[in-house]
Amino acid sequence: EDQVTQSPEALRLQEGESSSLNCSYTVSGLRGLFWYRQDPGKGPEFLFTLYSAGEEKEKERLKATLTKKESFLHITAPKPEDSATYLCAVQANGGSQGNLIFGKGTKLSVKP
Amino acid sequence: EPEVTQTPSHQVTQMGQEVILRCVPISNHLYFYWYRQILGQKVEFLVSFYNNEISEKSEIFDDQFSVERPDGSNFTLKIRSTKLEDSAMYFCASRPGANVLTFGAGSRLTVL
Numbered sequence: 664e665d666q667v668t669q670s671p672e673a674l675r676l677q678e679g680e681s682s683s684l685n686c687s688y689t690v691s692g693l694r695g696l697f698w699y700r701q702d703p704g705k706g707p708e709f710l711f712t713l714y715s716a717g718e719e720k721e722k723e724r725l726k727a728t729l730t731k732k733e734s735f736l737h738i739t740a741p742k743p744e745d746s747a748t749y750l751c752a753v754q755a756n757g758g759s760q761g762n763l764i765f766g767k768g769t770k771l772s773v774k775p
Numbered sequence: 776e777p778e779v780t781q782t783p784s785h786q787v788t789q790m791g792q793e794v795i796l797r798c799v800p801i802s803n804h805l806y807f808y809w810y811r812q813i814l815g816q817k818v819e820f821l822v823s824f825y826n827n828e829i830s831e832k833s834e835i836f837d838d839q840f841s842v843e844r845p846d847g848s849n850f851t852l853k854i855r856s857t858k859l860e861d862s863a864m865y866f867c868a869s870r871p872g873a874n875v876l877t878f879g880a881g882s883r884l885t886v887l
Contacts, residue, residue: 695874706779706866706878707818750818758820759831760874761808765818 665690665755669766676741676773684736684749684769692756696734697763698727699750707750710736741773777801779879781867787885791856796882798850798867807850808868808876809842811835818866824850857886 666689676682688696695714699707711720713729720727724745726737736749748770752763780799788794800807809821822832824842841853850869854861864883868876 697875699878704880706868706880707876709875709877712875752818754874759823761806761823761868761870761876762820762831762833763810763818763876764820767817 665753665757665764667751667753667764667766669749669751669769671769672767673770674772676738676771678742678773678775679740681737681739681741683738684751684771686734686736686751686766687732688734688751688753689732690753690755690764694754694756694760696729697752697754698725698734698736699752701748701750701768710749738771741771743773743775746771746773777877779867779869779877781865781879781882783882784880785883785885787887788857790859790886794854794857794861794884796852796854796865796867796884798852798879799848800850800867800869801871801877802848804869804871804877806830806870807842807844808870809852810866810868810878811863812866812881813860813863821852821865854884857884859886862886 668687670685698710701707711727716731728735748768750768752765782797807824812818822836823830864881866881868878
């Protein structure tokens with residue numbers, strides 16, 4: 664069964680304290696791995712797509728990396744406005760495009 | 776920036792009642808989706824829709840659910856006879872040919 668597991672469930676950081684979020688996946692062939700940000704009461708907001716092991720993408724303080732079994736979302740010198748739940752999702756070979764399997768997310772809190 | 780619009784933002788209904796959730800996808804997008812998120816749980820795929828027909832549906836999307844694109848702009852999710860376990864946040868999403876979903880802000884459904 665295709666599965667996505669994110670860790671930790673929650674992460675508290677001080678402003679400026681860098682860290683990483685983990686997304687482990689088990690799928691029958693990876694077509695793509697996606698990172699989304701979700702603010703309370705809102706829909707997921709797209710951050711990155713990664714397609715193959717070794718690929719990296721960056722956006723401001725965020726950097727996503729991909730290996731054959733997991734992805735990391737690195738947050739460098741976070742600010743309070745980075746506080747949100749970060750969702751990882753995969754698209755597997757068995758599903759159509761847009762059929763994403765999500766993890767439960769990591770809730771990030773950044774204190775000033 | 777174009778966005779996916781969902782109405783209502785919150786609906787409260789009695790068990791057994793019919794509910795219609797509405798979505799206006801981004802105008803040049805071709806593929807439409809419904810996802811749901813039960814409180815504290817993962818975002819789950821329900822159904823994908825392309826060229827006026829369902830292209831894929833999950834096990835959750837049983838005979839109580841239906842989708843429709845009644846005109847050139849709206850995309851609706853109907854639940855015929857709501858159950859307590861249908862209480863969730865329902866997200867509409869759309870995409871152009873590219874493989875990135877844009878999600879709406881969601882419709883919170885509370886079944887009493």
